[in-house]
Amino acid sequence: MCELYQFTSEHRTVDPEILFNSHTSIEAEGIEFWPLEKVEHKDEKQPISDSDANWEEMLPTDYEDILKLSKNRIQWTTKKQAYSIMSKGFLIRDGKKRSIWFFLDKNGKKCHMLSASATATWDLYSYKLTLPESRFGEAFQCIFRIPNIISNIQSHLVSPQTTYACYLVYKLPKDQSEFQAPILVEDQGDFNSNRHRYIFLVSPQTPVIRPKADQNTHNPLNKPKFKGLPQERNDGWMEVQIWEFLAATTTETIPACLALGTRGDKMLSGLIIEGVEFRPI
Incomplete structure (x- = not known):
């Protein structure tokens, strides 16, 4: 699904005409019209007692084992x-x-979040960067293409019976002209199905149709959060959802093998990847 345009209902009949400029065939099920609602973000957190019993309910059952895996020694008493x-x-x-x-x-x-070095085989078309703003202190910069993401997700790092989304965490160069085209993501680990999707590293411009032609713009005030569209993170990086999976209760590892590519092997020089992050949907 992708956003085509935005408009304001003026209680009159409108016959929209949309032209697709594509060199390949497009299969479309239909066109949906959704209202854009302004969402007020409220702090729904309720005060919690300092009792250990109350806080323990919010912790995973194996929290002590996970804290012991810390790279640096962690001290806590409550x-x-x-x-x-x-x-x-x-x-x-x-x-x-x-x-x-x-x-x-x-x-x-x-x-x-797995660091970039832990999720991909970096070849001659990329190189390692030292970045203080990265939580890993490093990232990888692509010279030609995005390498395949190959990893085994450890079951003790995800909550059981929970659907997770996988996000590519990245930064774009100042010149983003080469990143406008969609990126094809193929799940090469699932041989029984043809699972693929398209994502964008740069949000496509959405025309906003207003009552008067001279009021039209390409800068909508509200952007819907569709899968495959990038979002800006609070830490200064960008992210885009590239995969989903269900964390079971018995599987020790969850294999991930994703291929990301552009049509015609278009160069993606300057793309910086910090890693891939796994969060519940």
Whole structure:
């Protein structure tokens, strides 16, 4: 699904005409019209007692084991302190010595980000950068293309019976002209289905049709959060959802094998990737 345009209803009949400029065939099921509602963000957090029993309910059952995986020694004396540490996040290392940033979401669900070096095979078309603004202190910059994302997600780093989304965390160069085209994401780990989707690293411009022609614009005030469209993060990076999976209760690892590419192997020089993040939907 992609957003075509925005308009304001003026209680009159309008016959829209949309032209698709494409060199390939497009299969369309239809066109949906959604109202754009302005959402007021409210703080729904309720005060919580300092009792350890109350804070322990918000912690995963294996929180002590996870805290022991921290790259740096963590000290805590109360369950409230443990929850605060896990909510803010910290670096851990697994058995393969991969750099992982672990944290809890607002519902106490497990989340984590794998560093770029832990999720892809970086070749001659990319190189490693030292970046203080990265939580890993490093990132990788693409010279030609995005490498395949290959990793095994450890079950103890996700909450069971929970659907997760996988996000590519990245930064764009100043010249973004080469990043306007959609990126094809193929799930190469699922051989029984043809699972693929398109994502954007740069939000496509959406025409806003107003009552008067001279009021038309390409800068809508409200942008819907469709899958595959990038979002700006609070930490200064960008993210876009590239995959989904269900965390089961018995699987020790969850394989991920994603191929990202552009039509005609278009160059994506200058793209900086910090890693991939897994959060509940």
